[in-house]
Amino acid sequence: MRKVWVWALVLGPLLLALAQALSTERMRADLEALLAQGPRVAGSEAAAAARAYLVQELRRAGYTVELHPFTYSRTRDQGSSLRVGGATFPVMGVAGSPAGRVEGPLVVVPGAGLAADFAGLDLRGAVAVVRRGGIPGLEKARLAAERGAVGLVLLTEEPSGTRFTFGGSSPIPGVTLGQAEGARLLEAGARAVLEVRFLSEEVQGRNVIARRGDAPPLVLVGAHYDSVPGSPGANDNASGTVTVLELARVLASHPIAERTWFVFFDGEEDGLWGSRRFVEEYPGLVQGLRAMLNLDMVGVDVNGRLGIGGSPELRALADCEAVAVLCGGAPGGGSDHVPFAQAGVPVLFFFRGLDPNYHRPTDTYADPALMAQTAQVVRGILERLLR
Template sequence: MLIASTWWQAALAAVLIPIMPPDVVERSSRSGADVRALVALGPRVTGTSAAEQAAAYLTAQYREAGYTTEVQTFTYPKFEDLGSSLSAAGERLTGRALSGSLAASPTALLVAVPGVGQPADFEKASVKGAIVVVRRGQIPFLAKARNATAAGAVGLVIVNSEPGELYGTLGGEVAIPVLALSGKRGSPLLVNSEQAPTRAGLVVDTRKRTITGRNVIAHLPGISRPDVLLGAHYDSVPDAPGANDNASGTAVVLELARRLAGTTLADRVWFVAFDGEEDGLQGSRDFVNRAESAWVKGLKGMLNFDMVGINDKLLVGGSSPLVAVAQAADSTVSPFRDNGLSDHRSFTAQGVPALFFYRGQDPNYHKPGDTSVNPKLLEATTEVGLEVVRRLVATSQQDALAQPLVRSKRMLAGGALFSHHQVLLPGQSWNAGCSTPTWSWLQQPCAGA
């Protein structure tokens, strides 16, 4: 809809709508181009040619930026679904076997169990020798499967309570086949739970094979003991091009490398593009396990970037001191309770302080629609990352907060970045959600933040 504007509205718009500086536009376009290049390869599933091509692309980009590179290969057994489904009442419903499921094809009565698969839920129906159907939620997949097994079921179907397909892992081996169905396909099975049970055939066809993953490591020649490691995973799940998850984080780390090249800070940093994250942090775990203990313990921090191309608000989680550094670097970031389900977990498990950059859930998470990101958000994330790195390579953690500077509060308005400046005094930082500065090194979020 077009609305006629007066001269003063046009003048006001000219003042308020910011123009991105040419250098910012160039950097933003560069990161956006990296994302598009990775997405163009198709789903970067570990062990596929697309993932191998992605590793080659990243290697070339780091070398062009002046870094020496190494491709660190590793192997692990991977669970694969070769085609699993449930057939009932003349209809075949395709789904996905959960990793850890038994491969089997039982035919039995199909029984919808009210609830989510708690032990008490199975007592409400006759499930011995049956294929049972439960809703997703409340308890882990493994608990549902073991409860079903204990109740005598010969198969389990878990129906997604959220839109889209259900991907997942049981987190352990079970003695029955377990199939996940989308809510669209599986909900009618639960709605018809009042009807008499019908016979159904469950087919869970899986295999395990050895997968080769590739971590891409970059650093300046001769730099063997960094203070800070910057990382992001570049692999994606099947059927998902992985623009936000996680070409976005991969592009940010690559841009950080370009921006740091030629500065003294580059002497203190390593950059790693991890593979195999979607299969259970395989690449980062292998990287940490191979490194000498003294090397790992010598890291002042690991910065992990995952899903940073969608949603305006930049969230930071992880080790409290590093969260405080991020808030001191940019008061617009918000702390959040990190669940540790990304590559930084491999480092925190070894005692390394870590900071996790994240922008929240994406409606296209693990879906074919994950095809694009907002390059301006990548640039904003890069800016915060640069300031955090600068602070972390300071002589002490106290110095990381005690550096007076004029800093930029970055916002998004009208689709463009602009800044307004404020001065932070030594030892002072802004706590997200607060109206006044806080002075504590281990600061906590405001009540209600």
């Protein structure tokens, strides 16, 4: 009896240590399993298959897994257009924009299109043209509408046809256009006819929640597992999904897992539906959170380091001196941490930058070594948070 006990003492921690090692091999297999389904568009069979895989792997790791269902209506672009002079530009309606046809003179918002750049502008009856970035597109739409604009064209660094969402309801029709084509707008003429054409459909989304024990969570670690139509979504966001899954595995028998929920959000690409509904439907739980950590696009090294954005008091828990991380390197961003931040929860956002394959059919690769490095950083923060 005693001998067995001694062996358990020796072997127990050893086995635990083995079980706790992050495995890039496992992460590679997870990535393959998710990508094999095709684009994981919310409500699709591919999303259901990806979800079944997550549920199976989380249960195997010892978690209680629950699905959090929610519905929302989604708009699909059905041929939005922007005509200036005799030319037609390849625009795409931004999710969250109202449908409709508007007409007016083109007015370019100067500079980077920050709040200050709108000051003093008269946009009455105009179709405003503004660069994307710096502040959320929805804020630009509101600023433009406040000054009388009837429509908005967001010029993006990404090529025309890239899908974007306002992450909320825009007061005026809004479209995106690649900067390359955007540069030719004013040459084409002074007056624009902008039409946003959307088809509406009901979507059933499901968040996947994994937890140990019954105590309410102090921390929530999340990543969205859905992707946009036409894109395999390897970096966006199988990378974050797999990283959170592997973290859940290696922490399964650690005390951290008793106070942490791992949540895989659905419907992010259509406007942060999964995280918004979670915040709405679990208000008490959300108020009790010490932190929400969100991982989105952590498998491609765009900026040379892992960007960490969010609440300064939480950023202080990250090892900001480490060469691999760039604290403050993930500004704002429209991902699932936003609804939590708006509810007053301290958040951290882990992000390696927008890669050239973002929302494209070529988003087929994420690097397990970078994902493992991300998991390591998140794990360190969890240890300090829950010490």
